[in-house]
Amino acid sequence: MNLRDPIISIKGIGNTKEKLFHTLGIYKIGDLIEYYPISYEDRTKSISIEEAMDNHRSLIKATITSNLVTRKIRSSLSITKATARDHSGNFQVVWYNSPYIGRTVFAGKTYYFYGKVNKSFHNIQMEMPEVFQLNAEDLFSFIPKYSLTKGLTHKDIRKAIKNVFDKGITVEDYLSQELINKYKLMGLKEAYEKIHYAKNREDLTRARHRLIFNEFLEIQIAFRSMKEEINNDPLPFFLDDNRMNQVQELLNILPFQLTLSQKEVLEELYEDIRRSKQINRLIQGDVGSGKTIIAVIMLFICLLNGYQGVMMVPTAILAEQHYEYISNLFSKLNIGARVGLMTKFKTTKQRLEYLHKIAAGEYNLIVATHGVLQEDVEFSNLGLVITDEQHRFGVRQRKQLSNKGKDPHIIVMSATPIPRTTSLVLYGDLEVSTINALPAGRKPIKTYSVNTSYRSRIYKMILKEISDGRQAYILCPSIEMNDQMNSAEEVYEKCRNGAFKDIPIGLLHGKMNSEEKEEVMRAFYENKIKVLICTTVVEVGINVPNATIMLIENAERFGLAQLHQLRGRVGRGEHQSHCILLTDSKSQKTKQRMDVLIQSTDGFYISQRDLELRGPGDYFGFRQHGLPSFKLADLSKHQSILLEANEMVEYILHSAEQEYIKKKVLIAFQYKLDQISMN
Numbered sequence: 201m202n203l204r205d206p207i208i209s210i211k212g213i214g215n216t217k218e219k220l221f222h223t224l225g226i227y228k229i230g231d232l233i234e235y236y237p238i239s240y241e242d243r244t245k246s247i248s249i250e251e252a253m254d255n256h257r258s259l260i261k262a263t264i265t266s267n268l269v270t271r272k273i274r275s276s277l278s279i280t281k282a283t284a285r286d287h288s289g290n291f292q293v294v295w296y297n298s299p300y301i302g303r304t305v306f307a308g309k310t311y312y313f314y315g316k317v318n319k320s321f322h323n324i325q326m327e328m329p330e331v332f333q334l335n336a337e338d339l340f341s342f343i344p345k346y347s348l349t350k351g352l353t354h355k356d357i358r359k360a361i362k363n364v365f366d367k368g369i370t371v372e373d374y375l376s377q378e379l380i381n382k383y384k385l386m387g388l389k390e391a392y393e394k395i396h397y398a399k400n401r402e403d404l405t406r407a408r409h410r411l412i413f414n415e416f417l418e419i420q421i422a423f424r425s426m427k428e429e430i431n432n433d434p435l436p437f438f439l440d441d442n443r444m445n446q447v448q449e450l451l452n453i454l455p456f457q458l459t460l461s462q463k464e465v466l467e468e469l470y471e472d473i474r475r476s477k478q479i480n481r482l483i484q485g486d487v488g489s490g491k492t493i494i495a496v497i498m499l500f501i502c503l504l505n506g507y508q509g510v511m512m513v514p515t516a517i518l519a520e521q522h523y524e525y526i527s528n529l530f531s532k533l534n535i536g537a538r539v540g541l542m543t544k545f546k547t548t549k550q551r552l553e554y555l556h557k558i559a560a561g562e563y564n565l566i567v568a569t570h571g572v573l574q575e576d577v578e579f580s581n582l583g584l585v586i587t588d589e590q591h592r593f594g595v596r597q598r599k600q601l602s603n604k605g606k607d608p609h610i611i612v613m614s615a616t617p618i619p620r621t622t623s624l625v626l627y628g629d630l631e632v633s634t635i636n637a638l639p640a641g642r643k644p645i646k647t648y649s650v651n652t653s654y655r656s657r658i659y660k661m662i663l664k665e666i667s668d669g670r671q672a673y674i675l676c677p678s679i680e681m682n683d684q685m686n687s688a689e690e691v692y693e694k695c696r697n698g699a700f701k702d703i704p705i706g707l708l709h710g711k712m713n714s715e716e717k718e719e720v721m722r723a724f725y726e727n728k729i730k731v732l733i734c735t736t737v738v739e740v741g742i743n744v745p746n747a748t749i750m751l752i753e754n755a756e757r758f759g760l761a762q763l764h765q766l767r768g769r770v771g772r773g774e775h776q777s778h779c780i781l782l783t784d785s786k787s788q789k790t791k792q793r794m795d796v797l798i799q800s801t802d803g804f805y806i807s808q809r810d811l812e813l814r815g816p817g818d819y820f821g822f823r824q825h826g827l828p829s830f831k832l833a834d835l836s837k838h839q840s841i842l843l844e845a846n847e848m849v850e851y852i853l854h855s856a857e858q859e860y861i862k863k864k865v866l867i868a869f870q871y872k873l874d875q876i877s878m879n
């Protein structure tokens with residue numbers, strides 16, 4: 201058998217089961233083998249009844265010492281009980297609505313019982329145990345549990361996988377024995393088998409280690425190869441004196457001078473152009489570091505070269521903001537910019553008309569949300585794609601966009617500084633440029649964490665700032681009334697009738713329609729609204745330099761990196777800004793997390809601490825990221841494996857094996873990418 205064989209070739213899988221497997225994304229045997237368990241039951245050793253802990257699932261070897269007695273309690277409930285005994289004591293075995301259990305379990309016989317033990321003062325019970333004969337095959341192992349679909353059981357999946365390995369499967373390990381030994385890895389075939397059938401913890405750990413290692417390795421090798429491929433035949437952008445003068449004109453009308461760091465990043469981009477290289481760059485810079493203007497300058501250069509440019513951002517509000525900013529700026533320069541905004545359309549007709557204008561080149565600069573990815577959106581000559589992504593647009597979306605042109609240049613903006621080891625995995629197909637300093641004159645945001653007894657004092661502070669001409673955000677974790685959290689609607693009502701009844705305040709959340717949102721946001725930009733009560737819709741990119749207070753309700757609800765982003769909505773101008781983290785949580789962990797923010801405004805440090813403090817999770821938002829190969833790997837947990845894999849990638853790419861391994865990895869990777877697009 202081969203990993204590419206369809207699952208119908210597995211014994212026991214007919215047409216009906218095949219369809220069910222398909223709904224889980226399992227088409228080929230390789231998909232099945234890589235359908236990893238989501239958890240395991242530890243049945244690796246049996247213990248005595250005396251050792252068993254209350255409320256824990258345990259495996260106990262015992263002999264049935266009484267007859268099985270079934271009593272009918274009511275029409276829908278019967279209880280069967282028996283006494284079992286091991287060398288340390290007795291316990292009761294109890295089954296509900298299982299009248300036929302007497303056909304498989306007999307008095308006087310010894311079995312292994314697996315189930316949850318309940319210990320009370322004078323009684324020990326095991327309810328609804330699974331019963332195994334002494335020679336049962338799947339005893340003493342980790343029992344895998346899978347994510348299921350209706351009609352398919354854990355047993356079905358286990359059986360299918362077992363049949364594959366019983367029959368014999370060819371798994372080619374593209375790593376040489378030498379590399380496997382050097383990194384003390386488990387063989388690939390063994391790892392595939394042990395992840396589903398481990399007899400002990402060590403095997404399971406080693407199997408997982410190997411497969412996680414593979415995931416990190418494969419994505420990097422695939423990325424590196426993609427990068428090599430991309431650089432071949434880029435669209436020509438030119439930066440002759442005439443164009444450079446025009447760029448200078450743009451710089452001259454800005455109300456600020458670029459920082460040294462911004463200039464360095466621009467220089468890296470110019471260098472790509474001068475060397476006729478495909479621009480394929482991640483620009484990372486902390487919140488408020490001034491990434492937008494870099495994007496704008498590059499879009500400007502794109503237009504000067506006669507191409508269309510597109511800027512794709514995560515929210516409609518942000519698209520609107522960039523649209524206003526860019527149209528305004530470019531209208532002062534005579535370069536024939538025709539800027540379009542593509543967010544939501546009222547009617548299909550309107551949308552089609554708009555698409556037509558883009559395809560005909562009537563708009564040469566489009567600011568859009570992810571709607572621009574749709575298949576029917578076409579460009580006449582797309583030259584540059586900028587995604588402001590905050591980890592929401594991944595490899596796949598980037599590819600989708602660049603397929604809309606003839607390999608346009610690509611710039612990705614990110615405000616979450618991430619360690620280099622990690623960025624190799626997330627953005628391995630991109631070069632990285634970093635804006636590593638904030639514009640001069642920014643004062644570090646003062647951050648405090650207080651409980652709600654301070655509310656009226658905080659409101660007074662907000663009123664004072666407003667009387668000085670500034671503005672404030674009050675950010676809530678939810679929109680509607682909710683028992684546990686302060687909702688935006690509730691806070692808005694209270695503020696409107698209470699502390700802020702004499703000043704204009706606004707409400708902004710994701711459920712409002714686009715016109716309402718636009719209107720509120722515009723009023724806030726124009727300082728007509730003084731306090732904006734909102735949800736995380738403002739999290740990314742929103743830029744109102746006059747706002748100096750960010751009050752975050754239920755701050756314990758947010759991740760550290762997210763709080764840093766939210767806080768970054770203030771401190772964007774020359775005025776001293778404040779961030780108040782409001783929380784009544786008494787948990788030590790919350791306190792630790794708030795302390796990180798109080799002590800630091802450095803996004804890089806904060807995301808590192810976030811990684812350390814947060815347990816397993818989806819910190820980097822992989823699922824949204826469209827990364828194909830992470831089924832087991834988690835960047836927040838597996839940094840040490842990542843480091844080892846990075847080291848091996850470097851070795852491989854300088855070794856004689858490189859072509860062979862690259863080829864193998866790319867085939868596997870392409871299959872996974874295709875599979876994602878199918879789903």
Ligand SMILES: Nc1ncnc2c1ncn2[C@@H]1O[C@H](COP(=O)(O)OP(=O)(O)OP(=O)(O)O)[C@@H](O)[C@H]1O
Pocket residue numbers: 456457458459462485486487488489490491492493614615639640740741742743745768772
């Ligand atoms: N060199 C500079 N000197 C002074 N102000 C600047 C400079 N560059 C940008 N700014 C201003 O700083 C503010 C923040 O810039 P920008 O919106 O580009 O930040 P950002 O890096 O995109 O941040 P975020 O990730 O939070 O969106 C804006 O008001 C912008 O006009």
